[in-house]
Amino acid sequence: MAITAAEVARLGELARIRLTAEETETLAPQLEVILAAVATVSEVAGDDIPPTSHALDLVNVFRADEVQPSLPAEAVLAAAPATEDGRFRVPRILGEEQ
Amino acid sequence: MSLLRTSAADLAGVIASGEVSAREVTQAHLDQIQAVDGSVKAFLHVDAEGALAAADAVDARRAAGEALSPLAGVPLAMKDIFTITGMPTTCGSRILEGWSPPYSSTIAEKLRAAGVVVLGKTNMDEFAMGSSTENSGFFTTHNPWDNDRVPGGSGGGSAASLAAFEAPLAIGTDTGGSIRQPASVTGTVGVKPTYGGTSRYGVVAMASSLDTPGPCARTVLDAALLHSVIAGHDPRDSTSIDAPVPDVVGAARAADVTGMRIGVVKELGGEGYQPGVEQRFSEALAVLESLGAEIVEVSCPSFEYALAAYYLIMPSEVSSNLARFDAMRYGLRVGDDGVNSTEEVMNLTRGAGFGAEAKRRIILGTYALSSGYYDAYYGSAQKVRTLIKRDFDAAFARTDVLVSPSTPTTAFRIGERTADPLAMYKADLCTIPSNLAGNCGISVPCGLSPDDGLPVGFQVMAPVMADDRLYRVAAALEAELTKRWGGTLLDHLADSPSGAYLGVGSMR
Numbered sequence: 001m002a003i004t005a006a007e008v009a010r011l012g013e014l015a016r017i018r019l020t021a022e023e024t025e026t027l028a029p030q031l032e033v034i035l036a037a038v039a040t041v042s043e044v045a046g047d048d049i050p051p052t053s054h055a056l057d058l059v060n061v062f063r064a065d066e067v068q069p070s071l072p073a074e075a076v077l078a079a080a081p082a083t084e085d086g087r088f089r090v091p092r093i094l095g096e097e098q
Numbered sequence: 099m100s101l102l103r104t105s106a107a108d109l110a111g112v113i114a115s116g117e118v119s120a121r122e123v124t125q126a127h128l129d130q131i132q133a134v135d136g137s138v139k140a141f142l143h144v145d146a147e148g149a150l151a152a153a154d155a156v157d158a159r160r161a162a163g164e165a166l167s168p169l170a171g172v173p174l175a176m177k178d179i180f181t182i183t184g185m186p187t188t189c190g191s192r193i194l195e196g197w198s199p200p201y202s203s204t205i206a207e208k209l210r211a212a213g214v215v216v217l218g219k220t221n222m223d224e225f226a227m228g229s230s231t232e233n234s235g236f237f238t239t240h241n242p243w244d245n246d247r248v249p250g251g252s253g254g255g256s257a258a259s260l261a262a263f264e265a266p267l268a269i270g271t272d273t274g275g276s277i278r279q280p281a282s283v284t285g286t287v288g289v290k291p292t293y294g295g296t297s298r299y300g301v302v303a304m305a306s307s308l309d310t311p312g313p314c315a316r317t318v319l320d321a322a323l324l325h326s327v328i329a330g331h332d333p334r335d336s337t338s339i340d341a342p343v344p345d346v347v348g349a350a351r352a353a354d355v356t357g358m359r360i361g362v363v364k365e366l367g368g369e370g371y372q373p374g375v376e377q378r379f380s381e382a383l384a385v386l387e388s389l390g391a392e393i394v395e396v397s398c399p400s401f402e403y404a405l406a407a408y409y410l411i412m413p414s415e416v417s418s419n420l421a422r423f424d425a426m427r428y429g430l431r432v433g434d435d436g437v438n439s440t441e442e443v444m445n446l447t448r449g450a451g452f453g454a455e456a457k458r459r460i461i462l463g464t465y466a467l468s469s470g471y472y473d474a475y476y477g478s479a480q481k482v483r484t485l486i487k488r489d490f491d492a493a494f495a496r497t498d499v500l501v502s503p504s505t506p507t508t509a510f511r512i513g514e515r516t517a518d519p520l521a522m523y524k525a526d527l528c529t530i531p532s533n534l535a536g537n538c539g540i541s542v543p544c545g546l547s548p549d550d551g552l553p554v555g556f557q558v559m560a561p562v563m564a565d566d567r568l569y570r571v572a573a574a575l576e577a578e579l580t581k582r583w584g585g586t587l588l589d590h591l592a593d594s595p596s597g598a599y600l601g602v603g604s605m606r
Contacts (some may be wrong), residue, residue, distance in 0.1 A: 003465075005448035008461060011465055012457075012461060013445070013469075014464055014468075014524065015417060015421075015448075015460050015464045016421075016424070016441070016444040016448055016459055016463060017193060017397075017445065017448040017449050017452065017460060018443050018445040018446055018449035019449060019457065021304050021451075023454075023457065024360060026426045026454075027457070027458060027461060028456065030519055031458070031461065031462060031465070033519075034402065034409060034458075034520060035462075036373075036412050036467070037405075037406060037409070037463070037520055038406040038407075038409045038475070038479075039343045039406075039474075039475075040403055040406045041206060041403055041406045041407050041410060041475070041478040041479045041481075041482045042474050043477040044104060044400065044403050044482060044485065045481030045482050046480045046481075047486075049481040049605070050481070050484055050485050051477060051480030051481050051483070051484060052480055052481075052483040052484040052487060053307065053480055053535075054337075055293045055294070055307065055308075055487075055534070055535060055536020055537075055562075056293065056337060056536060058336075058337060058341070060237050060334055060344075061337075062177075063333040063334070063336075064333070069253075071200050071201060071403045072200075075200035076200055076427075078198075078200070079198065079199070079200060079360075079427070079428040079429075079431070080196055080426075080427055080428060081425060081426075081428070081430070081434070082431065082434065083274050088427055089489055090440055091428050091436075091438055091439060091440045091443045093439070093440050
């Protein structure tokens with residue numbers, strides 16, 4: 001399978017990472033080598049093998065529903081890139097056409 | 099006595115007896131960091147003021163006649179993946195540069211409650227992705243044995259701080275070998291506990307089904323003491339195991355392998371393994387046999403596919419976990435000019451803030467999880483995970499522990515593998531199977547490779563929640579080898595010309 005620089009750029013946009021042309025050119029052949037190496041997994045795993053998604057067989061773990069203090073808003077906002085009126089300030093969410 | 103060469107166990111003893119103060123111990127390590135970290139570059143951040151205050155608090159408790167916990171007053175180097183209040187957490191990434199977390203990880207809280215003195219945060223590959231610290235967004239850490247070589251990774255800073263006598267204890271996280279491989283190439287001890295045996299709460303997530311925090315130290319007993327402080331059930335981590343912590347300290351003190359069945363994994367050796375590594379590994383087997391263990395060979399055929407499965411499962415989880423770095427609530431924000439949309443700001447921020455390896459893995463994971471490829475890649479990898487667990491189950495049915503070299507080679511040169519991601523990934527060949535299965539492993543020094551004079555690590559793997567067996571075997575091996583060598587590997591470094599710059603040996 002050939003992975004093109006354009007395909008890498010598309011995956012970058014899906015992952016919300018703006019890649020430079022230089023990055024996509026470097027990544028494409030690297031990903032091809034890595035994917036060729038990892039594709040061996042499909043050779044060994046037959047239909048009769050159940051998948052393992054996790055090392056532990058834990059299901060529906062609940063903790064006691066106890067009221068705990070929350071982090072102070074000021075402490076959380078102190079780490080924000082931008083704030084306004086005690087809230088996170090974010091760039092515009094709606095597009096021009098919306 | 100040299101405070102810098104003393105074990106954590108002994109330091110705790112002399113602090114508790116009042117022979118030296120915790121402040122003196124902490125100051126000595128801060129001075130060592132000042133003296134050698136320009137060469138080693140293990141630390142991203144040193145909190146001298148906070149460390150001395152924590153030490154003073156221990157001294158005050160002792161003066162007041164309070165009973166001290168077993169590691170009270172002992173300094174520790176913390177991998178920069180653990181959140182802790184009062185210090186920045188970057189996880190080795192520019193995207194988190196300058197972030198001071200408003201909360202502490204469970205492990206940081208346990209350490210502080212035990213009176214352990216946190217000296218600062220250690221360097222690592224960005225978001226724990228790498229085997230050399232060369233993927234750090236800030237700088238590369240140098241191996242104290244040879245400053246032209248890598249200290250391993252991702253926890254290279256923690257391992258290097260131990261080998262440079264900057265700290266007697268450190269902590270790391272092991273997703274595919276990030277504790278054990280750095281331990282191996284620096285001549286230190288590193289443990290990946292059973293998955294779920296140590297809390298992930300407040301630890302920056304890389305691959306959540308694999309990430310395991312664990313202890314790093316210069317001796318097996320010190321690692322056990324630290325293990326017992328940081329392990330245990332945490333209601334804030336939904337994958338935390340609600341069971342008693344195995345008696346790791348007792349096992350390390352017992353150091354007895356009489357009658358134990360030790361399985362050598364046939365598949366973890368041969369082609370691609372450095373001859374000097376294989377030689378020291380074989381010699382260590384003979385030592386264990388001489389101590390009363392029975393050595394048997396076992397085959398785990400699916401291990402051949404472990405690296406492939408890992409490089410699908412891990413990037414898939416990475417692509418999901420790292421979505422949280424979206425420039426909205428914390429961390430870097432780029433391109434917020436009042437015109438750009440939120441989506442565009444995310445694109446620009448993540449493009450600018452993530453390094454090459456983080457991008458590579460996110461893109462790889464995005465690809466593996468995309469429709470049309472999911473079954474062939476991620477789905478098959480999960481099935482291989484089942485096969486690897488079955489191999490372990492079969493092997494542990496006839497052995498108490500399994501063993502292998504910790505990593506196929508000694509420390510490689512800085513820059514040697516940066517252009518070839520696959521070559522870098524192979525550093526984790528021996529350690530990845532335990533991450534996929536969720537069981538536990540330790541790397542303990544077993545000698546210097548005759549071909550290059552660099553440390554070789556011996557890996558012991560044990561079943562889920564049988565972490566005590568790791569310590570039993572590693573401590574027995576350590577005791578016998580230290581006796582034969584007339585000291586530990588790090589004693590050898592400290593007293594040799596190549597370690598003279600560390601200023602702690604007879605050569606200074």
